[in-house]
Amino acid sequence: MMLLVDFGNTRTKWLAVSDSDADAWAVSGENSLNQEWRACGYELSAIQIVEQISKDLPSSSTPIVVASVKPSVSEPIVDILREKYRVHCVVSESAFEGLVNAYSDPTAMGIDRWLAMIAGYRRSQGQSFIVVDCGTAITLDAVLETGQHMGGFILPGLNKQLNALLSNTEQVHSGQIRPEVSVELGQNTQTCVFNGIVTQIVALVEKISRQLSANGFPKVILTGGDGELIKDLLIKEISEESENITYVPLLVFEGLLTNALKELKKM
Numbered sequence: 080m081m082l083l084v085d086f087g088n089t090r091t092k093w094l095a096v097s098d099s100d101a102d103a104w105a106v107s108g109e110n111s112l113n114q115e116w117r118a119c120g121y122e123l124s125a126i127q128i129v130e131q132i133s134k135d136l137p138s139s140s141t142p143i144v145v146a147s148v149k150p151s152v153s154e155p156i157v158d159i160l161r162e163k164y165r166v167h168c169v170v171s172e173s174a175f176e177g178l179v180n181a182y183s184d185p186t187a188m189g190i191d192r193w194l195a196m197i198a199g200y201r202r203s204q205g206q207s208f209i210v211v212d213c214g215t216a217i218t219l220d221a222v223l224e225t226g227q228h229m230g231g232f233i234l235p236g237l238n239k240q241l242n243a244l245l246s247n248t249e250q251v252h253s254g255q256i257r258p259e260v261s262v263e264l265g266q267n268t269q270t271c272v273f274n275g276i277v278t279q280i281v282a283l284v285e286k287i288s289r290q291l292s293a294n295g296f297p298k299v300i301l302t303g304g305d306g307e308l309i310k311d312l313l314i315k316e317i318s319e320e321s322e323n324i325t326y327v328p329l330l331v332f333e334g335l336l337t338n339a340l341k342e343l344k345k346m
């Protein structure tokens with residue numbers, strides 16, 4: 080067994096992967112990962128987070144593979160885990176198999192983006208692709224069929240955009256509950272706010288998709304808490320490409336597992 084841990088900006092998520100799931104993944108990359116990941120927020124102390132994670136660690140021989148975009152939180156936790164377990168932390172690199180990072184300093188790239196690209200590269204099998212992670216921040220990264228990463232975008236996530244707007248205006252409000260959103264002009268404050276935020280994201284993804292490759296529409300792989308919403312809206316907008324547009328909630332974990340298996344020389 081192996082435990083994959085992803086320290087995001089808002090919470091820590093982890094997923095236990097059995098040896099049989101890992102072997103199946105190494106051979107085929109099939110969608111065979113157990114979907115039961117767990118998460119906890121940063122209101123907990125390092126010790127409490129270690130306690131939560133440890134519940135999924137049956138023995139001290141279980142390797143732990145860590146990805147973090149929040150070192151201030153993850154480093155003390157990793158130090159505690161290392162007292163008892165084997166912990167391996169992955170970092171962004173200039174290349175992974177045929178995938179080539181566009182950053183001149185790859186270590187400056189958030190590991191979640193690099194792992195999402197590694198997983199996207201495996202899934203897209205020689206087709207150009209775009210990965211869009213709709214989490215605390217929204218990131219978009221575009222990769223050509225050759226494996227060359229062209230670059231990306233980083234923008235505030237849906238909640239961050241909403242909060243920035245609401246906290247700086249007096250008469251803009253968002254209502255009590257999220258309305259049914261769409262890529263349509265709004266006719267009251269609430270739909271103007273929500274439709275405005277989602278429409279710019281859908282339009283951005285569509286723009287980059289249409290310009291990425293001369294060889295047709297790329298695969299578009301969405302992940303993150305708001306990824307499914309954006310996927311549904313994107314499919315309504317460009318229905319003729321719906322088979323190319325997917326939501327993969329475990330995309331970062333897939334990349335982490337792929338990276339870990341290569342490290343452990345199992346791939």
Ligand SMILES: Nc1ncnc2c1ncn2[C@@H]1O[C@H](COP(=O)(O)OP(=O)(O)OP(=O)(O)O)[C@@H](O)[C@H]1O
Nearest residue numbers: 087088089090213214215216236237238303304305
């Ligand atoms: N159960 C949920 N818990 C938290 N956020 C959720 C949930 N369901 C949907 N969301 C949406 O997901 C977004 C956060 O995305 P995600 O869960 O990927 O972020 P995260 O856990 O903070 O990860 P990261 O810190 O890696 O970005 C929020 O904008 C929120 O609207």
Ligand SMILES: CC(C)(CO)[C@@H](O)C(=O)NCCC(=O)O
Nearest residue numbers: 148187188189190191192216233
């Ligand atoms: C952009 C986020 C916050 C998305 O989680 C993360 O990937 C990150 O902290 N990145 C570092 C900056 C960069 O990727 O260029």
Ligand SMILES: [K+]
Nearest residue numbers: 087191212214
């Ligand atoms: K994220």
